[in-house]
Amino acid sequence: MLLPFDYVRARSREEAVDLALRAGADGKFLAGGTDLLVRMHDRQLRPQMVIDLKGVSGLQGVSCCDGEGLVIGAATPLNRLIRDEAVRSKYGLLAEAAHTVGSLQIRNRASLGGNISNASPAADTAPALLLYEAEIVTWGASGRREIPVGEFFKGPGATALAEGEFVSQIRLPVLKERSYGVYLKLGRTSAVDLAIASVAALALEGGEVRIALGAVAPTPIRVKEAEAILRSRKDEGAIREAAAAARRRAAPISDIRASKEYRLEMTEVLAARAIEQALAGLAAGGR
Amino acid sequence: MLHNIRVRVNGEWVEACVPSHRRLLDFLREDLDLIGAKEGCGGGECGACTVLVNGEPINSCLVLAVEADGAEVLTVEGLGDAKDLDPVQEAFVQNSALQCGYCIPGMVMSAKALLIRNPNPTRDEVVEAISGNLCRCTGYARIVDAIMQAAQAADAAGPAPAGRAAGHAPAAEVSRAGGE
Amino acid sequence: MAEKTTYIGTAVVRSDALEKVTGAARYAGDLKFDRMLYVKLLRGKYAHARLVRVDASKARKLPGVKAVVTGTDFPYRMGLYLVDRTPYAVEKVRYYGEPVAGVAAVSPEVAEEALGLIEVEYEELPPVLDLLEAIKPGSPLVHPELHEYEHVPAIFPVPHTNISNHFKIRKGDVEKGFAEADLIVEDTYYVPHIQHSPLEPHAAVALYDREGKLTIWASSQSPFAMRKILSQSLRWPMNRIRVIGPYVGGGFGGKAGLNVEATLVPLAMKAVGHPVKLVCTREEEFRDTFVRQGMWCRLKTGVKRNGRITAQEFEMYWDGGAYTEYGVNVTRAAGYSSAGVYDIPNMKTDSYCVYTNKPVGGPLRGFGHGENHWAIEQHMDQIAHRLGMDPVEFRMINLQREGSTNATGQVLHNVGIGKCLEEAARLIGWTKVTGPGKIEPGVKKVRAKGIACMTKAPAMPNDAASTAIVKLNDDGTVVLNISAQELGQGAFTVLSQICAEELGVRYEDIRIYPVDTDHGAYEWQTVASRITYSCGRAVMEAARDAKRQLCDHASRYFGVPAGDVDVADGRVFVKGDPSRRVPVATLALGATLPDFSGYGGPIVGRGKFIPEGIVAMDAETGQSPKPVANWTYGAQAVEIELDLELGKIEVKKVAAVYDAGRVINPVTAAAQVEGGVVQGLSIGLFEEMKFDERGRLLNPSYVDYKIATAAEIPEMLVSFVEVPQEDGPYGARGIGEHVMVPTPPAIANALFHAAGVRVKRLPMTSESVRWALKQE
Ligand SMILES: Cc1cc2nc3c(=O)[nH]c(=O)nc-3n(C[C@H](O)[C@H](O)[C@H](O)COP(=O)(O)OP(=O)(O)OC[C@H]3O[C@@H](n4cnc5c(N)ncnc54)[C@H](O)[C@@H]3O)c2cc1C
Ligand code: FES
Numbered sequence A: 001m002l003l004p005f006d007y008v009r010a011r012s013r014e015e016a017v018d019l020a021l022r023a024g025a026d027g028k029f030l031a032g033g034t035d036l037l038v039r040m041h042d043r044q045l046r047p048q049m050v051i052d053l054k055g056v057s058g059l060q061g062v063s064c065c066d067g068e069g070l071v072i073g074a075a076t077p078l079n080r081l082i083r084d085e086a087v088r089s090k091y092g093l094l095a096e097a098a099h100t101v102g103s104l105q106i107r108n109r110a111s112l113g114g115n116i117s118n119a120s121p122a123a124d125t126a127p128a129l130l131l132y133e134a135e136i137v138t139w140g141a142s143g144r145r146e147i148p149v150g151e152f153f154k155g156p157g158a159t160a161l162a163e164g165e166f167v168s169q170i171r172l173p174v175l176k177e178r179s180y181g182v183y184l185k186l187g188r189t190s191a192v193d194l195a196i197a198s199v200a201a202l203a204l205e206g207g208e209v210r211i212a213l214g215a216v217a218p219t220p221i222r223v224k225e226a227e228a229i230l231r232s233r234k235d236e237g238a239i240r241e242a243a244a245a246a247r248r249r250a251a252p253i254s255d256i257r258a259s260k261e262y263r264l265e266m267t268e269v270l271a272a273r274a275i276e277q278a279l280a281g282l283a284a285g286g287r
Numbered sequence B: 001m002l003h004n005i006r007v008r009v010n011g012e013w014v015e016a017c018v019p020s021h022r023r024l025l026d027f028l029r030e031d032l033d034l035i036g037a038k039e040g041c042g043g044g045e046c047g048a049c050t051v052l053v054n055g056e057p058i059n060s061c062l063v064l065a066v067e068a069d070g071a072e073v074l075t076v077e078g079l080g081d082a083k084d085l086d087p088v089q090e091a092f093v094q095n096s097a098l099q100c101g102y103c104i105p106g107m108v109m110s111a112k113a114l115l116i117r118n119p120n121p122t123r124d125e126v127v128e129a130i131s132g133n134l135c136r137c138t139g140y141a142r143i144v145d146a147i148m149q150a151a152q153a154a155d156a157a158g159p160a161p162a163g164r165a166a167g168h169a170p171a172a173e174v175s176r177a178g179g180e
Numbered sequence C: 001m002a003e004k005t006t007y008i009g010t011a012v013v014r015s016d017a018l019e020k021v022t023g024a025a026r027y028a029g030d031l032k033f034d035r036m037l038y039v040k041l042l043r044g045k046y047a048h049a050r051l052v053r054v055d056a057s058k059a060r061k062l063p064g065v066k067a068v069v070t071g072t073d074f075p076y077r078m079g080l081y082l083v084d085r086t087p088y089a090v091e092k093v094r095y096y097g098e099p100v101a102g103v104a105a106v107s108p109e110v111a112e113e114a115l116g117l118i119e120v121e122y123e124e125l126p127p128v129l130d131l132l133e134a135i136k137p138g139s140p141l142v143h144p145e146l147h148e149y150e151h152v153p154a155i156f157p158v159p160h161t162n163i164s165n166h167f168k169i170r171k172g173d174v175e176k177g178f179a180e181a182d183l184i185v186e187d188t189y190y191v192p193h194i195q196h197s198p199l200e201p202h203a204a205v206a207l208y209d210r211e212g213k214l215t216i217w218a219s220s221q222s223p224f225a226m227r228k229i230l231s232q233s234l235r236w237p238m239n240r241i242r243v244i245g246p247y248v249g250g251g252f253g254g255k256a257g258l259n260v261e262a263t264l265v266p267l268a269m270k271a272v273g274h275p276v277k278l279v280c281t282r283e284e285e286f287r288d289t290f291v292r293q294g295m296w297c298r299l300k301t302g303v304k305r306n307g308r309i310t311a312q313e314f315e316m317y318w319d320g321g322a323y324t325e326y327g328v329n330v331t332r333a334a335g336y337s338s339a340g341v342y343d344i345p346n347m348k349t350d351s352y353c354v355y356t357n358k359p360v361g362g363p364l365r366g367f368g369h370g371e372n373h374w375a376i377e378q379h380m381d382q383i384a385h386r387l388g389m390d391p392v393e394f395r396m397i398n399l400q401r402e403g404s405t406n407a408t409g410q411v412l413h414n415v416g417i418g419k420c421l422e423e424a425a426r427l428i429g430w431t432k433v434t435g436p437g438k439i440e441p442g443v444k445k446v447r448a449k450g451i452a453c454m455t456k457a458p459a460m461p462n463d464a465a466s467t468a469i470v471k472l473n474d475d476g477t478v479v480l481n482i483s484a485q486e487l488g489q490g491a492f493t494v495l496s497q498i499c500a501e502e503l504g505v506r507y508e509d510i511r512i513y514p515v516d517t518d519h520g521a522y523e524w525q526t527v528a529s530r531i532t533y534s535c536g537r538a539v540m541e542a543a544r545d546a547k548r549q550l551c552d553h554a555s556r557y558f559g560v561p562a563g564d565v566d567v568a569d570g571r572v573f574v575k576g577d578p579s580r581r582v583p584v585a586t587l588a589l590g591a592t593l594p595d596f597s598g599y600g601g602p603i604v605g606r607g608k609f610i611p612e613g614i615v616a617m618d619a620e621t622g623q624s625p626k627p628v629a630n631w632t633y634g635a636q637a638v639e640i641e642l643d644l645e646l647g648k649i650e651v652k653k654v655a656a657v658y659d660a661g662r663v664i665n666p667v668t669a670a671a672q673v674e675g676g677v678v679q680g681l682s683i684g685l686f687e688e689m690k691f692d693e694r695g696r697l698l699n700p701s702y703v704d705y706k707i708a709t710a711a712e713i714p715e716m717l718v719s720f721v722e723v724p725q726e727d728g729p730y731g732a733r734g735i736g737e738h739v740m741v742p743t744p745p746a747i748a749n750a751l752f753h754a755a756g757v758r759v760k761r762l763p764m765t766s767e768s769v770r771w772a773l774k775q776e
């Protein structure tokens, strides 16, 4: 059972912003509801107004503009993303990461925009977005903004969004080179679990290897120090050094899922594995 | 706040006036008396409330009734009854893929959705399709068997089944013996 | 060998299958009545606090609120074995989440709003959270009034302490036994609190009508026990209390006895004529219904070089929680089975149930045996390793066998464990192992096998009885009136099979209806793996009684001696003359004789069963020639894959072999084993209730209390041994609980073989295994 509130389905970006500004702290945007409604059910949140974004134009679906990369509507359910041919072929890492979110039922509702707006350190799509250097397109009182994903996350539950502002699209810049990405997520059970630690690695044909971490810092983070090590060398020793660098960057907490120490160790283990697999995948043809 | 909604539930259009906070699960169970979908957690974790919305399985505890306005909803009640079971239900019966039964309507709907989308799933795909449906009783093996069998039954023309992969003994071996 | 049977040993389709796959099956939470009210409970915010003031006056004034109660409105103590628990906290709250007040209102929304209007003032008391601190002299007491509480004679509370039961075994001479030993191995083990987590949370509806009669519809394993507890506590005659039990969406012990239903009684009495309904949230289910007690233990065993065990000393401390009305008996059961499956000549066991300010400990599938076997079965492997022996070989030397005695001194007969162990080892492909395998450098994953045994007896009072009534309808179909509960274990199916077998009717023609204490045949409780055994015997007798009546009718009808007629496949016939037969329907209400006169009358068969010859255990020594009804044995072997870097264990394969005495339905029996194995796996790898330093449960949801998903299932090889149980139906005995007991220690033993490490504290999470590996 949920406690009473008012539900409004916004029909335009302007209306959404307007409603949100008027509701202030009592208002909440709704996309898939897989996070918001859970918090409301658990009585952690009790908004007076819930503003549904799913009907706002531009927030649904994946569009591909030639040479421009990919534009994903913020309210697009993850399953649509995962099944989208353009995403799978060119941004496989994002599809793979999205695939690890919750269950099939959850992914039929959970949106990409909701996943990042939540700003959970463990948000599974975030490391992939960091590696694809996504731009977060937002709408707010002062109109449209584009925020590099690296500047979007501000802390657990905190984002760069201003009051009344919402994410309308996620833009993935074009990737000219062939690449191969791997997302490794360690949970407690093998399915439907939040990450204890996660690592994304993206190997690019040009020799670059990008690395990002989830659940081991206040926000998902990209580890340029580790990437630098792999720029010139990709041997076992370099992989080990890069993994150690990833561990050094991690700043996890102890919580009910795992201790800080375990998270640190797992960051290193997963990083080494992810890098190795990404390089192997690229060598085998990539995407 | 109240909303007038029109939802097609199990093939029939239903018009209703619901408050904003009514969940689809409560709408089905309390307003329409369709008690097949169960509440096991209310938080998207157990899958007991799984129904199909526009052909896709969702947790009806995490969808507002007003969000289902205009949608097509399928619950276990719309699948088949004792006289005319859906092949998925039939396979659950034949495989004894149920115990207390509380998770079963949700399981059956997840299985149904999988077979609509993918009539020839692998065992791994079946496992994935139901891993959002918790079951505390069965140990899942027979449920996976049942779904594999339902797929084969629906696809009788297809290739012969590849036998039981990692699963379990269908019925147990029994050795009779005197005591020591 | 058993005679030829039609239904016994046959995989008939479950009788509840159609109802359940179509969504037609109704559970307590699905019930709806006119004038129904919705109940919400206000729960305490401290683990231990005095209630200074509870003021519900504002809540009572809220429109839509029909009844509000607090502890002082209904200060009755209740309990199955120890009467220590009130439905609502009176004067004190003793665990975080204990009900302080209840509201019944026209909608759940109003009820919840009303909770917010109830003012409670607490005075915090020092919480008793550490089990081992709680037993020290001077510890704050959770129940200073313990010495005043009523209890059954088999329970031994220690007044003015936190110990609500101290169970003892004194067998032989342990000092002498240890003196004879060549090697003494001692270790400690721990199991945390866990929760049953049935998919259906507790739900109940209560109605107090104008006549003063109370009716409760509940998701319950124990309608009759519930009635008894209420009647004793309220001093009401039983005919003023009626309990109806629809299908139960999983119990595992958590729905035994009296639970949240008690909170509805005073609300129903205030809202006369309104059914009041409570459905627990998942959070309440985790924290505020029964949980499995945590347990810390020390186990010390002496052994000869030739592998023979000479003595064992076992101390168990149970984290019983705030009320131990049911938990005291878990302590007792784990005490009298403390030899496990082994023949140990000298034993000293002390099993203590300890009050703490934690959730209420109660029965959970296995009833103390998942806990004590976690210790015993790892310990046996540790000893075997120290002796340089193979764990199977070491066990074989010490197994109970014909003429052995167990912890209680009972002399054992028809013991099937040897066969179970042999078969489990064979199925998993066991090869001799005397220690951990060598791990080559660079290897990231290793595979290994482990094995564990178990035994358990039903833990129940000696008057735990069953009855059955078999009624024939006009058309020859049958109403089997029993009050066992269908929890998913397949009780209705198996009992129908027994009825069909004995009566000679078709299985499909038998119907069992939901339990109703006003109309149903008596049943103690659906617990202790006792239904097939006990209720099965009652059904057998009732069906035979009905058949005797049918044959009597037939003998007059056909004009032949009663011995010359028989019933099969729904027909009554003269033996050896196939032309002379009639459908059961013809004779169900009596026989119409050739002169058109009637004979006999409608057929009602009755049967009853009580396990006979059970002798109470001696209070000081725990010794008894027959302390329990029967013992079921089993063994499980597992194969795991260990990821050495992550510490993650994947269970690849499980072989499970149980001595069921006689398998009535091979499919439901195997299904029961599979479900138990996966629950055992889940407990072994994932499950733990975690508390903060103030006694608050940190993980009351599936988000952070993980149970096994479909992605965790191993390959399962299930097999049965059949050493008949003398007084069981067709030789059958129960297996329902047993099937999850050995899984965790078998995994732990495999872990040792994989990497030479032991995790002696459940669960074996990736993190705990990883730390164990690092210490190595
Ligand atoms: C059972 C279960 C399992 C889960 N498992 C995972 C997992 O494995 N990994 C994981 O990362 N997450 C997991 N989640 C969390 C959640 O499903 C995801 O974060 C999901 O992507 C959220 O998307 P949504 O559309 O449902 O968000 P909503 O619930 O609709 O919204 C989430 C939050 O973001 C805000 N919001 C939504 N859309 C926008 C927008 N466009 N602009 C601004 N604000 C917005 C909302 O106001 C709300 O505060 C799980 C949840 C459940 C219930
Ligand atoms: S009730 Fe919806 S997922 Fe559990």
Ligand code: FES
Pocket (backbone or CB within 6 Å): B098, B099, B100, B101, B102, B103, B104, B134, B135, B136, B137, B138, C199, C249, C250, C488
């Ligand atoms: S059959 Fe009981 S939860 Fe699945």
